[in-house]
Amino acid sequence: xxxxxxxxxxxxxxxxxxxxxxxxxxxxxxxxWIINPWDELALTRALEIKEASAGRVEKVxxxxxxxxxxxxxxxxxxxxxxxxxxxxxxxPADAFSVASQLAAAFRQYPFDLIFCGIExxxxxxxxxxxxxxxxxxxxxxxxxxxIEPAGEGWLLCRDIDGGVEKIYAESxxxxxxxxxxxxxxxxxxxxxxxxxxxxxxxxxPAVEVNPLTEYLGFETPAPKPPCRKLDPDQVxxxxxxxxxxxxxx
Amino acid sequence: xxxxxxxxxxxxxxxxxxxxxxxPEEFNEEQRMIASTCRDFLETEVFPVLxxxxxxxxxxxxSLLKKAGELGLLGISVPEEYEGFGQDFVTTMLSSxxxxxGFSFSVAFSAHTGIGTCPLLYYGSDELRRKYxxxxxxxELLTAYCLTEPGAGSDANAGKTSATLSExxxxxxxxxxxxxxxxxxxADLLTVFAKIDNDxxxxxxxxxxxxxxxxxxxxxxxxxxxxxxxxxxxxxDVKVPVENLIGERGGGYRIALNILHMGRIKLGAxxxxxxxxxxxxxIRYANERKQFGQLISSFGAIQHKLAEQAVRHFVTESxxxxxxxxxxxxxxxxxxxxxxxxxxxxxxxxxxxxxxAFLKVFSSEALDYIVDEAVQIFGGMGYSSETLVEKSxxxxxxxxxxxxxxxxxxxxxxxxxLKHSKKGEYDLFTPANELLNDLxxxxxxxxxxxxxDEQKKQVVRNFKKAVLLVAGAASSFFxxxxxxxxxxxxxxxxxxxxxYAAESAVLRVQKLAAMKGEENTGIYRDILDVFMHHAAxxxxxxxxxxxxxxxxxxxLKEMEEALRRLTHTAPVNVKEARRRIASRLIExxxxxx
Numbered sequence: 003x004x005x006x007x008x009x010x011x012x013x014x015x016x017x018x019x020x021x022x023x024x025x026x027x028x029x030x031x032x033x034x035w036i037i038n039p040w041d042e043l044a045l046t047r048a049l050e051i052k053e054a055s056a057g058r059v060e061k062v063x064x065x066x067x068x069x070x071x072x073x074x075x076x077x078x079x080x081x082x083x084x085x086x087x088x089x090x091x092x093x094p095a096d097a098f099s100v101a102s103q104l105a106a107a108f109r110q111y112p113f114d115l116i117f118c119g120i121e122x123x124x125x126x127x128x129x130x131x132x133x134x135x136x137x138x139x140x141x142x143x144x145x146x147x148x149i150e151p152a153g154e155g156w157l158l159c160r161d162i163d164g165g166v167e168k169i170y171a172e173s174x175x176x177x178x179x180x181x182x183x184x185x186x187x188x189x190x191x192x193x194x195x196x197x198x199x200x201x202x203x204x205x206x207p208a209v210e211v212n213p214l215t216e217y218l219g220f221e222t223p224a225p226k227p228p229c230r231k232l233d234p235d236q237v238x239x240x241x242x243x244x245x246x247x248x249x250x251x
Numbered sequence: 252x253x254x255x256x257x258x259x260x261x262x263x264x265x266x267x268x269x270x271x272x273x274x275p276e277e278f279n280e281e282q283r284m285i286a287s288t289c290r291d292f293l294e295t296e297v298f299p300v301l302x303x304x305x306x307x308x309x310x311x312x313x314s315l316l317k318k319a320g321e322l323g324l325l326g327i328s329v330p331e332e333y334e335g336f337g338q339d340f341v342t343t344m345l346s347s348x349x350x351x352x353g354f355s356f357s358v359a360f361s362a363h364t365g366i367g368t369c370p371l372l373y374y375g376s377d378e379l380r381r382k383y384x385x386x387x388x389x390x391e392l393l394t395a396y397c398l399t400e401p402g403a404g405s406d407a408n409a410g411k412t413s414a415t416l417s418e419x420x421x422x423x424x425x426x427x428x429x430x431x432x433x434x435x436x437x438a439d440l441l442t443v444f445a446k447i448d449n450d451x452x453x454x455x456x457x458x459x460x461x462x463x464x465x466x467x468x469x470x471x472x473x474x475x476x477x478x479x480x481x482x483x484x485x486x487x488d489v490k491v492p493v494e495n496l497i498g499e500r501g502g503g504y505r506i507a508l509n510i511l512h513m514g515r516i517k518l519g520a521x522x523x524x525x526x527x528x529x530x531x532x533x534i535r536y537a538n539e540r541k542q543f544g545q546l547i548s549s550f551g552a553i554q555h556k557l558a559e560q561a562v563r564h565f566v567t568e569s570x571x572x573x574x575x576x577x578x579x580x581x582x583x584x585x586x587x588x589x590x591x592x593x594x595x596x597x598x599x600x601x602x603x604x605x606x607x608a609f610l611k612v613f614s615s616e617a618l619d620y621i622v623d624e625a626v627q628i629f630g631g632m633g634y635s636s637e638t639l640v641e642k643s644x645x646x647x648x649x650x651x652x653x654x655x656x657x658x659x660x661x662x663x664x665x666x667x668x669l670k671h672s673k674k675g676e677y678d679l680f681t682p683a684n685e686l687l688n689d690l691x692x693x694x695x696x697x698x699x700x701x702x703x704d705e706q707k708k709q710v711v712r713n714f715k716k717a718v719l720l721v722a723g724a725a726s727s728f729f730x731x732x733x734x735x736x737x738x739x740x741x742x743x744x745x746x747x748x749x750x751y752a753a754e755s756a757v758l759r760v761q762k763l764a765a766m767k768g769e770e771n772t773g774i775y776r777d778i779l780d781v782f783m784h785h786a787a788x789x790x791x792x793x794x795x796x797x798x799x800x801x802x803x804x805x806x807l808k809e810m811e812e813a814l815r816r817l818t819h820t821a822p823v824n825v826k827e828a829r830r831r832i833a834s835r836l837i838e839x840x841x842x843x844x
Contacts, residue, residue: 018839032843074280081284189291192323192336195284 003055003173005048006113008104008130009064009079010038010094010122011072025219028124037075039181040119042082046184048117049083051151058151061085063113067094067103073203081190081198092208097125101133102211108138110206114173115156120145120180131178141175147182256580260605260668261677262751263715266708269762272755273341273576275568276763282342285327289349292322297356301642304355304478307470312359312480313393313437320390324350325364329372330592333384340582340596344520344575351524354646355478361521362433362479363387366514367394370442370455373597374498374506379457380593383440395438395460397429397484398507405659408453408504412445412486416493423447423456423496425464425489431653436470436480443486444503453503457495464489475645509601514654515611516578516600519571522614522650523564529618529625529643530560530842536629536640538840547628551826554833556624561832561842562781563617570755571614574606605667608660609748615650615657622647658737661744666734668747669726683723686716686813693813698821703776704764707757710783710820714750714790717817721746721794724810728801742797749786749793756782774835774844777828784825791818 013019014034022029037045045064052059064079066072067090076087088111090103108116118131135142147166148159155172161182190198232240244251257265278286296318297304303311319325328343329335338346350357368387371380386392403410412427425445432441441460444453458465468483498506534557537548547553582599586592600607625640626633633640651657672679686693696713698706725739734740760779764772794814802810836842 016841032839074284077280078284078287186295189295189322190284190288191321192285192288192327195281195288196336198284199281 003059003114004112005051005059005062005115005117006108007041007045007048007062007064007079007084007117008119008134009041009045009066009076010119010124011035011066011068011075012038012122012124015039015123019222021220021222025221026217028220035072035075037079037187038119038122038124039187040121040123040179041117042187043181043184044117044119044177044179045079045082045084046186046188047149047179048115049188050184051149055151063088063111065104065107066090067092067100069093076203077198077201078190080201080203081194082188083194084201086201087203089203089205090208091205092211095211095213096215096217097127097129098133098215099211099213101130101137103208104130104134105137106209107206108134112174116174116176118176118178120178131176135176138174138176141171142178143169143171143175144178145180146177147180149177149179149183256577256584258671258676259603260671260747262754263668263718263747264677264679264682266712267754267758269758269765272573272758272762274759274762275572276766278341278345282345285338285342286345286349288322289324289346290352292319292324293350293353293356297353301354301478305642307478307480312356312478313390315356316359316363316393317390319360320388323388324360325368325390326388328364328596329368329384329388333372333380333388333593335384335388337592340579340599341572341575344517344571347517347520348523348571351521352528353524354642355476357521357524358476358479358649359434361514361517362396363390363394365517366396366510367434367438367440367442369513369597370396370497370506370510371440371457372593373509374455374502374594375457376494379494379497383457387440392439393434393437394440394442395432395434396510397432397435397441397443397458399431400427400429405656407444407507410444410446410453412443413449414445414447414454414456414491416447417490420493422490422492425456425458425486425491427486428483429486430483431471432482432484434480435482435484436467441465441484442497443491444507445486447500450501452501452505453507454500455497455503455506456491457497458486458489458491462489462491473649475642475648477645509597511655512604512607513597513600515660516571516574516603516607518650518654519567519607519610519614520575522618523568523571525643525647526560526564526567526618526621527842529622529640529647530557530564530836532638532640532643533557533560533625533628534836534839534841536632538837540630540632548833548837551830553628554837555826555829556628557836558781558829558832560621560624561836561844562778562785563620564842565775565778565844566752566756566782567610567614567617569759570606570610570752573755573758574603574610577606578603605664605671605747606751608655608663608667609744609751611654612651612657612660612664612744613748613752615647618647618650658741661741662734662737664744664747665722665740668743669722669733679719679722680726682716683719683726686720687723687727687810690720690809690813693816695816695819704757704761706821707760707779707783710787711750711754711757713817713819714746714753714786717790717794717814718743718746718750720810720813720817721797724802725797736800739797739800742793745793746790749789753783753786774832777831778844780823780828781825781832783820784823787818787820791815794818 014036020029048062062084063086064084065088090107092103094100121128143158146158147161150157158169160167326335327338327346331337400410414423438460441458443456443458464487466485471481540547578599581602582595585595622643626644696709760775798810
């Protein structure tokens with residue numbers, strides 16, 4: 003059995019976001035790149051399943067759509083424990099194009115279970131996982147917070163209001179996961195870092211895809227207006243401001 | 252083949268090219284990944300429990316060290332044949348830098364991986380190494396280094412701990428007392444220095460800390476690094492197998508000195524991690540705290556402090572990684588000459604004993620400045636134990652004391668620099684005498700018409716001449732008695748380290764210009780301008796102090812005038828330069844240079 007984890011390469015969450023080219027492109031100067039936190043937890047869960055499978059899961063592969071600058075992120079995933087990496091050599095233009103490139107790669111290299119993080123911390127579209135399953139015509143379950151192998155398929159848990167929903171699904175399938183999927187990401191060990199050099203990072207050519215959407219531009223939030231301070235005895239004014247200006251009462 | 256590596260201290264009489272130095276911007280992917288693992292380890296395992304560490308919760312520090320061992324972090328520099336990861340010295344320094352942010356944990360980590368593991372690794376028999384080093388790498392066995400005694404601190408060879416061979420010749424019997432032993436409260440293995448049968452020099456022994464007769468005193472109460480274990484140890488008729496002698500009989504003093512060289516240079520890296528934390532805390536606080544309706548980061552007085560913190564950090568970093576690559580080159584050369592990797596490492600480090608000594612001084616004093624200003628930026632809040640900068644301030648102070656006090660290291664810098672020259676490693680005295688015989692030919696540098704790089708190179712060359720002038724004059728005046736003039740020795744040490752730091756920063760900025768394009772190096776040039784301006788005054792002050800201590804009359808006037816000319820820099824608007832540096836820090840909300 004083979005497990006794939008789709009992996010986004012995103013700016014560190016403490017990055018100061020700036021845009022260039024008339025506010026249409028992210029300024030990548032000085033940006034620290036990391037594995038998308040949801041994908042990193044999916045990778046942790048995939049490795050846990052492999053380790054507990056007594057050899058049934060033969061390998062865990064991370065798959066990414068992007069250019070060569072993401073290679074360090076993929077090697078980090080292999081240092082954490084993935085057995086191999088596939089990078090589809092294309093610009094990730096929008097969710098549909100990423101899903102289409104991934105689908106093409108998965109038709110060529112089939113997997114029994116494909117993990118997708120429910121969103122990525124850069125564009126937060128939350129769309130790739132569902133689109134990918136649809137393009138591959140396989141089952142998908144979204145907002146998964148737990149997964150265990152069960153017979154030929156998978157037992158999945160979803161957090162719902164006030165409880166947990168349990169679902170069974172057959173392989174192959176796409177599991178679109180929430181952060182609760184694993185407790186915490188793993189830190190690459192020294193041994194892992196050394197071994198990552200020997201593990202295969204395969205680059206596959208892109209297929210022809212026309213993105214469905216186009217980024218016209220980004221707007222940064224307007225700076226917050228300064229705080230207005232009232233004296234403790236201005237209760238009337240406070241009530242009026244909350245009613246008329248802030249419109250919260 | 253021409254050897255590129257400079258000898259220790261030789262920078263004073265030889266130019267270095269930017270392409271011959273290593274700068275932190277050149278770390279490769281694997282090195283960055285190792286650094287990121289160290290950072291992740293601190294963030295997930297150490298930072299959440301800093302208070303519990305400082306309260307010395309029983310068993311916590313050993314368990315953290317063992318967790319670091321599980322990730323392989325205790326064996327980064329240990330050769331693969333002893334189940335380590337065989338990383339080079341630059342990588343070891345990078346990991347030491349990152350771990351240096353771990354407050355008391357970083358002290359325990361450094362003590363175990365450095366002075367705890369290394370005497371055996373570098374000098375032990377192969378059998379002993381194979382038996383113990385792999386367990387030190389996993390953290391199964393934790394270590395401490397026992398050199399200092401009540402009557403033997405800076406004068407390490409004065410130790411009274413004795414070792415006597417047992418009647419059957421199978422054991423040494425150890426008796427004595429050691430103090431300020433880092434990790435002593437929980438260590439399983441100790442490197443103990445003792446004299447065999449009243450030898451003149453120490454010998455080193457690997458001692459099982461759980462042996463009968465080893466008594467551990469309670470933990471010392473300290474000003475800072477409160478979470479690190481520091482105890483006195485007593486040895487009462489402790490039996491040590493004869494095969495646990497590390498190195499040769501009487502060879503312990505040399506081992507102790509070489510291990511200290513290593514400890515000093517690694518302290519330079521550790522300090523960088525601690526200073527980065529203090530700077531980041533300072534910037535973030537200045538960007539949050541409002542007074543008079545404005546963020547305090549908008550005030551010039553605060554911007555001045557932020558910029559000066561960054562300048563000192565950048566310059567220390569430039570110097571530390573420059574010598575680290577020199578050490579790697581020396582290690583490789585020794586390996587090619589047939590030395591085993593472990594032995595080559597310690598000999599390679601020892602080759603840079605002058606740099607190790609002055610970088611220990613420079614970096615620990617830079618950190619003390621940085622944490623002091625961090626507390627000041629926090630104002631009253633900085634005096635509260637609730638803030639990290641209060642801990643940074645207390646924890647920093649020990650760095651000027653351990654691994655040889657800064658006073659001992661300053662004396663060592665000047666002493667070794669002069670000795671190496673007398674031994675013919677390089678020649679300081681011929682150019683010094685030429686300069687002293689022709690003082691009137693020293694002119695003010697003419698910076699007009701020079702490029703930025705040429706100006707800076709000229710200033711560095713002049714700084715070197717200033718060192719030669721003072722060293723040459725003092726040597727010929729005091730002759731063999733110069734080492735007893737400790738104040739002048741210290742003045743010279745300050746001039747030597749300031750010159751090295753200035754040259755390292757100049758070379759790094761030149762290399763950055765080649766890598767990133769001159770148009771992208773404005774901020775680095777600002778840093779360099781501010782530092783060179785500062786360094787010139789330090790050079791002039793120390794040189795003047797020294798010259799006025801012994802010279803008189805016209806000769807003094809001539810030498811002072813030459814010194815003024817040799818420490819002259821082109822005028823720079825340092826206020827604006829500092830503001831630009833601060834703006835960058837404020838905009839990034841952290842130190843990201």
